[in-house]
Amino acid sequence: LISALKAALDADQRVTTLEGDGVDRIVDETAVLASGRTVRAGRMVIAAGHESFAMIGRLIGETLPLGSAVKGQAALLRADVPDDLPLVFQDGLYVVPHGGGLVAIGSTSEDEFDDPYGTDGRLDAVIGRARVLCPLIADATVSARWAGLRPKAAGRDPMIGRLPDVPRVVAATGGFKITLGIAHRMAEIAVGLVLGEEDGGLPDSFSVEAHRGKALEKARRQRG
């Protein structure tokens, strides 16, 4: 998403991107970086993956979690398979031919985890299921294993929009399992919002306010 944002910003002469260390907090129109350096900006887009939720919560004074991180583990296998095979899906398991003898397999979906970026037996189980489902990769060599954290907003839909009461800051996160497919549109819309344009008819469920409502509903359910 950040790459898509940079591409969308580079196409517009009115905005500048600044590279820097991580944002520790945003205070009014100033982003305070981890190094202590400050960057003053009239308008900002928060696109920090799952870390966006806490940042946004602090800015709008919401203590309920507006989203969470869902860990996923995946693998890349090397196999002598044709490039034009279809993607295979079964009950949460994807086997995706990438061409050039590479086949991607994924993925786990973990709400609780100790090691965000480590792989373990859960990935072995996914690979085992894939080998049974697709005999062509039964003996394929595992060439890479990895894990990452998906940003899941409270309402599950992406979170894109100006922050309630802080409209100069725009949220662009929560693509959960679809960011790779929609990052270019998320970026265009976020940049448009920053430049004062309308949101292009985004579903209401994408708004920060809608996700806040879902967070509240969830908290009420948990309280019984």
Ligand SMILES: Cc1cc2nc3c(=O)[nH]c(=O)nc-3n(C[C@H](O)[C@H](O)[C@H](O)COP(=O)(O)OP(=O)(O)OC[C@H]3O[C@@H](n4cnc5c(N)ncnc54)[C@H](O)[C@@H]3O)c2cc1C
């Ligand atoms: C195993 C696995 C398989 C997946 N498969 C698919 C798939 O097939 N298709 C698909 O569409 N999606 C898939 N996803 C989901 C997809 O990877 C995520 O939805 C996507 O990475 C989210 O993009 P993002 O840019 O919003 O967040 P991230 O990728 O999390 O990027 C956030 C960025 O913000 C930076 N950042 C964080 N905090 C700060 C801070 N305080 N200051 C500055 N920078 C900060 C981070 O360093 C990072 O660069 C998969 C995810 C996993 C884990």
